Structures are given as structure tokens and as C-alpha cells.
Amino acid sequence: MKIRFAMLLFTLVLFIPGLALAADEEPAIYVIKQGDTLWGLSERFIRDPHYWPNMWSKNGQITNPHLIYPGQKVRVFPDRLEFEPPEPEGSAPAAKKAAAAQAETMAEVAVERTYSVRGNEGFLMEADYKPAGFIVAVHHDRIVAGDDDIVYTDIGRRDGAKGGEKFSIYRKEGIVSHPLTNEVMGVKVVPLGTLQLTDLEQKASRAIITKAYQEISSGSYLMPYRGDKRHEVVxxxxxxxxxxxxxxxxxxxxxxxxxxxxxxxxxxxxxxxxxxxxxxxxxxxxxxxxxxxxxxxxxxxxxxxxxxxxxxxxxxxxxxxxxxxxxxxxxxxxxxxx
The missing domain is CATH 2.40.30 (Elongation Factor Tu (Ef-tu); domain 3)
Structure with missing residues (x-):
């Protein structure tokens, strides 16, 4: 009797959408029908229609959140929804055929999504942000400098700088105005590399290029060293x-x-x-x-x-x-x- 009751309860959990699940129970499986949307699924199962962007972001194969397809399966947890992966190769022929038809649109179960910051994305230098200094010349009057080349800067002892101190090098790309209001939002700058001060005068210094991503020339901005900016954003x-x-x-x-x-x-x-x-x-x-x-x-x-x-x-x-x-x-x- 207990076994039959348990099977009946499991069937209800699977096929009655919206039935609440305890945190330690297996998730219910919902098969998407014509007209379903991520917004609607989020509101129906976890009572939060605004959850769908989170669900969309974690399923890379869904390019349009308003286009999900009948036959896709969703695991329903008390606090989240997850798309089920395709059927394995050893499944029944009908299931295999359905899985193959859905292969391009079926979303994999998501892991926590992160995005890499490489450190060369640049930024907008706003009005209240000032460079620490500039490269004023390249050794031997060369036009550009690269790895291990010598350059000269307008940073000196009066600025509190010390020998061995590092700075990040940027190039000014131009002033950026808001496309709607024309308000000046800042100066677009992109990273070129890093340098290290070697010899200091009161108002100037000699430096060596320790890393170059692109060609470096006179007039490049110097900013406080930002270290290795490559990291993950969650x-x-x-x-x-x-x-x-x-x-x-x-x-x-x-x-x-x-x-x-x-x-x-x-x-x-x-x-x-x-x-x-x-x-x-x-x-x-x-x-x-x-x-x-x-x-x-x-x-x-x-x-x-x-x-x-x-x-x-x-x-x-x-x-x-x-x-x-x-x-x-x-x-x-x-x-x-x-």
C-alpha cells in the first residue's frame, strides 16, 4: 500500500505543474508546450516572473528568450528552473529521434556563468580622473617603443614617485559624447602596456617598457599600475x-x-x-x-x-x-x- 501511495505521489509531482517541492526531493519534470515563455514558466513555478533573465543567461543555446520550443524539458526546483540535457545515445528510438530534433535548441543544464576580463578592454576616463603623467619621449628619438625599450616621462620626485615604481600605459582614443544628449561622458582610453621607473629627476624620469600590448609612443597616458587585470566576473x-x-x-x-x-x-x-x-x-x-x-x-x-x-x-x-x-x-x- 505504501509503495502504491508513493508511486501515486511521484506521478502527481511529475504531472501537476506548480506543485511545491521540498528542498531534498527530486525535481519535477515539465515538458514545454506551445505558447510557453520563460517569463510564464518563472511566474508559474517559482512565483517570480523576473527570474527568467537569470535562467536565460545560464542557458547559452537559447538565443531568444521568447522562443523556447515544445518538447524541451525543464527541471522544476523550489527555487530555480533548469533545462534538461538531451536524451543519451542508448535511449529508446522514439526518444532518440525527438532528442535529435531538439539538439540545436535544447539547453544544457547550466553551471554558474562567468565572463573573463582580459585587461585590454579599456574604459572611459571621466572628467574627475586625471592621468598620473605622460610619456614625453622615446630613447634615440624613436617614434614608437616596445618591450624593453627606454622612454622618458614627466613623473618625478616632486610627484612622490620612487625608482622601481610601475605605471600602466594608455592611449587616448578620443572624446566620447552621449549619442542622445551630446553630454561629454569621458575620454576613451585603451591599454598599451606597462613601464617601470629607473632613474628620477625632480620633474622627470627614465623608464623601461616591461610589457607592450601595442606600439607605444610619446603622449601616451600613464596611470597608477593596475596589475594583472585578467580575472573572472561572476x-x-x-x-x-x-x-x-x-x-x-x-x-x-x-x-x-x-x-x-x-x-x-x-x-x-x-x-x-x-x-x-x-x-x-x-x-x-x-x-x-x-x-x-x-x-x-x-x-x-x-x-x-x-x-x-x-x-x-x-x-x-x-x-x-x-x-x-x-x-x-x-x-x-x-x-x-x-
Whole structure:
């Protein structure tokens, strides 16, 4: 009797969506039906419709969160949802056929997602951030310098500098203005390498290039040494609602896609933090000729997602991790889509 009751209970857990599970029980399996969305699944099973961006971000094969497919299976836990991996090779022929048909769209069970910061993404140098100094000349009047070359700087003992001190080298790429307001947001700078001071005068010094990523020339900015900036950024839910814009790209090109580095008009002053995932959206223009006042706005078009790598006070450097359609400077970014 107990065995039969247990089997009945297990069947109910599997096939009655929304039934709560204890933390130590096996998850229920839900098979996605026509019309299901990540938003709807999140609201239905864990009572949090805003959970879906987290679910989307951890399933790399879902390029469009509004397009999930009938037949996909979801594991339902009390506090999360996970996509089931495809059926193994030894499964029944029908199951194998279904798994093969779903192979390109089925999402793997996700591990905690992290993103690499290489250290060469650059940033926007805001108005209150000043360089420590400049490279004023290259040894033997050469135009460019590389590894182990000698250069001269305007940093000296009056600045409190000491022999052996390291600095990071940057190149000014240009002034960046907001694409909508024309407000000057900062100067785009990209890293070139590092140097170490060897001999100091009162207002100048000799230095050796210890590492060069690109060619280094006179006029390059010197900033306090930032060390080895390569590290992992772990996804982190924003502490508050964030809304802003993409204001520039690292490459300077107009069209932006997954893998590109961009700069945004959100920083620590707005509550943005490294690891925050934001969604790139675009307003859809409403033709009032046909709406006749019955509709005031249309749902925004979802273009992709980005992850913040590093923040300044009013700006941040971010990596585009998903792109569904072409992305441009001036496109909106939000912490939650509407």
C-alpha cells in the first residue's frame, strides 16, 4: 500500500505543474508546450516572473528568450528552473529521434556563468580622473617603443614617485559624447602596456617598457599600475533597477554584436556593479494611424544582453554576451525587459 501511495505521489509531482517541492526531493519534470515563455514558466513555478533573465543567461543555446520550443524539458526546483540535457545515445528510438530534433535548441543544464576580463578592454576616463603623467619621449628619438625599450616621462620626485615604481600605459582614443544628449561622458582610453621607473629627476624620469600590448609612443597616458587585470566576473543580480544606453564601442564601429566590448552610461553612482547582466532593447515605433488611440506603446524589441566588467562613477565597460539582432550605439539597456 505504501509503495502504491508513493508511486501515486511521484506521478502527481511529475504531472501537476506548480506543485511545491521540498528542498531534498527530486525535481519535477515539465515538458514545454506551445505558447510557453520563460517569463510564464518563472511566474508559474517559482512565483517570480523576473527570474527568467537569470535562467536565460545560464542557458547559452537559447538565443531568444521568447522562443523556447515544445518538447524541451525543464527541471522544476523550489527555487530555480533548469533545462534538461538531451536524451543519451542508448535511449529508446522514439526518444532518440525527438532528442535529435531538439539538439540545436535544447539547453544544457547550466553551471554558474562567468565572463573573463582580459585587461585590454579599456574604459572611459571621466572628467574627475586625471592621468598620473605622460610619456614625453622615446630613447634615440624613436617614434614608437616596445618591450624593453627606454622612454622618458614627466613623473618625478616632486610627484612622490620612487625608482622601481610601475605605471600602466594608455592611449587616448578620443572624446566620447552621449549619442542622445551630446553630454561629454569621458575620454576613451585603451591599454598599451606597462613601464617601470629607473632613474628620477625632480620633474622627470627614465623608464623601461616591461610589457607592450601595442606600439607605444610619446603622449601616451600613464596611470597608477593596475596589475594583472585578467580575472573572472561572476553574474550578479543588480541591486536596483537600471536603465541607460550604449554610448560607444571599443572598436568604434557602428554595428555591435556578441563578443564586442562597449561602454555604457551607468556607473557606481547609479548602482551598477561588475557582473550585472543588462538587456539591450529598442522601442518599437507605433503608427497611430492604425492604433487609433487604443494602444499607447508596444513591447520593446529584445536585441541581446551584456555583462558589466568594470565600473567608473558614471560609466562602465561591458561585454556583449548575446545578440539576437544588430545592436547600435544609442540602444537602450535595462535590468528587466518589459
Amino acid at each position: 553574474l550578479k543580480m543588480p541591486a536596483r533597477e537600471l536603465k541607460g544606453y550604449i554610448i560607444e564601442s571599443y572598436s568604434g564601429t557602428e554595428t555591435i554584436a556578441a563578443g564586442d566590448v562597449v561602454y555604457i552610461d551607468l556607473g557606481s553612482a547609479q548602482g551598477a556593479e561588475a557582473g550585472n547582466m543588462l538587456y539591450i532593447v529598442r522601442d518599437v515605433t507605433l503608427n497611430q494611424q492604425y492604433a487609433e488611440g487604443r494602444v499607447d506603446r508596444l513591447p520593446q524589441e529584445l536585441l541581446g544582453a551584456l555583462v558589466i566588467l568594470e565600473t567608473g562613477k558614471k560609466t562602465a565597460t561591458a561585454l556583449v554576451v548575446k545578440s539576437i539582432d544588430a545592436i547600435y550605439k544609442g540602444d537602450k539597456i535595462v535590468s528587466l525587459t518589459k
